[in-house]
Amino acid sequence: MSSNPILLENLSLFPATPEQTLECLKRTAIEWANGFTTEDFVRRETILSLQEHGAEGKLTSWVIAPRANPKTLDFMCSCDTFRRTAVVARPGADPKAKEIIAYGIASVFTPPEKRRNGYARHMMRLLHWVLAPWSTLPPFPKAWGAPPAVAHGNAQLSILYSDIGPNFYYTCGPDGNGTPGWVECESVETSLVLSSERMRENVSAPHKSSHSWMWLGEDDMKYVWEQDVEWMKADLAASASSTSRLQVAFLTDKGVGASQGATLHDVLENIGSGRPTFATWSLDTLASSRTLILTRLRATRVTFPALVERLIEFARRCDVVKIEIWGMNTELQEVAGGLGWETTRRASHLASMKWYGKEVSDEIDWAFNERFCWV
Numbered sequence: 001m002s003s004n005p006i007l008l009e010n011l012s013l014f015p016a017t018p019e020q021t022l023e024c025l026k027r028t029a030i031e032w033a034n035g036f037t038t039e040d041f042v043r044r045e046t047i048l049s050l051q052e053h054g055a056e057g058k059l060t061s062w063v064i065a066p067r068a069n070p071k072t073l074d075f076m077c078s079c080d081t082f083r084r085t086a087v088v089a090r091p092g093a094d095p096k097a098k099e100i101i102a103y104g105i106a107s108v109f110t111p112p113e114k115r116r117n118g119y120a121r122h123m124m125r126l127l128h129w130v131l132a133p134w135s136t137l138p139p140f141p142k143a144w145g146a147p148p149a150v151a152h153g154n155a156q157l158s159i160l161y162s163d164i165g166p167n168f169y170y171t172c173g174p175d176g177n178g179t180p181g182w183v184e185c186e187s188v189e190t191s192l193v194l195s196s197e198r199m200r201e202n203v204s205a206p207h208k209s210s211h212s213w214m215w216l217g218e219d220d221m222k223y224v225w226e227q228d229v230e231w232m233k234a235d236l237a238a239s240a241s242s243t244s245r246l247q248v249a250f251l252t253d254k255g256v257g258a259s260q261g262a263t264l265h266d267v268l269e270n271i272g273s274g275r276p277t278f279a280t281w282s283l284d285t286l287a288s289s290r291t292l293i294l295t296r297l298r299a300t301r302v303t304f305p306a307l308v309e310r311l312i313e314f315a316r317r318c319d320v321v322k323i324e325i326w327g328m329n330t331e332l333q334e335v336a337g338g339l340g341w342e343t344t345r346r347a348s349h350l351a352s353m354k355w356y357g358k359e360v361s362d363e364i365d366w367a368f369n370e371r372f373c374w375v
Contacts, residue, residue, distance in 0.1 A: 052255025
């Protein structure tokens, strides 16, 4: 605990200066450098932030700091927000999916010496006031002083992935008086642990399939992301009509689908009539078991088994022990179960959502809640 904690009313949320942004990266390297030196971690994150998913003002770093000294490098804690394009489809006469502005929240971090003072909770409560239109929020608490001076004010939706359980971010509401913050959605994974027998199979022997497969390069992959947007919108509208529930989803284009960094993926596509089957993935080499994590999946009951065989073939070549898919729909979960996969609730990376609208979270489905949304 800090020896001289600052009263929350004397703090506010500010966009980070370049110097503060650099300090944020140096601090978070302690937790997330994963074998990189601090210098290399800072360089890598800076380069990644300039890619399409973070360029042109999409990425903002925020710090909570004293009102009297907002540019200090001794700020309390920090986080990042990424502006994203999402879509919403409402049940009714016109369920056509409409684009909205949404934000992904990442890199929430408090230095060890400043923890247990309520700074992170206060930062997350103030974050609503820089993301959402104030007309959608309850009155700003007088006990917090004045609201943040700089705000986007255009979010209809924000998301984050919690590694500290579902309760902390839920309690980070915009008024500190019981209004919910981020509510955990369905955080499930469908996974396959490759048996030793499967790992020993002849990886040079091509799998025989009635489907025609091809590997896609970077330009091809960008085209697939763009096409996927239209398919996602159509699927969302259909779901709104069939379920009579509001449907929201993040989109894969504008660099989002390709934003998994240097570990980025290969793409596998089934060439045929109509919508193709494809999967994108990245390798998690730091997990306790080397893991292939699918970032986006589009398949049917018919094409999924053949896709699985190609995934296993690639996994064996890379000494992967586990294949993991987030947010798979129930129809494909059933197919996967018959192939030896297991669907479970995730213990970490809990997908959590805050909707800035009249509907409550229980009335909303987050469609395509897959790994590509990760920021």
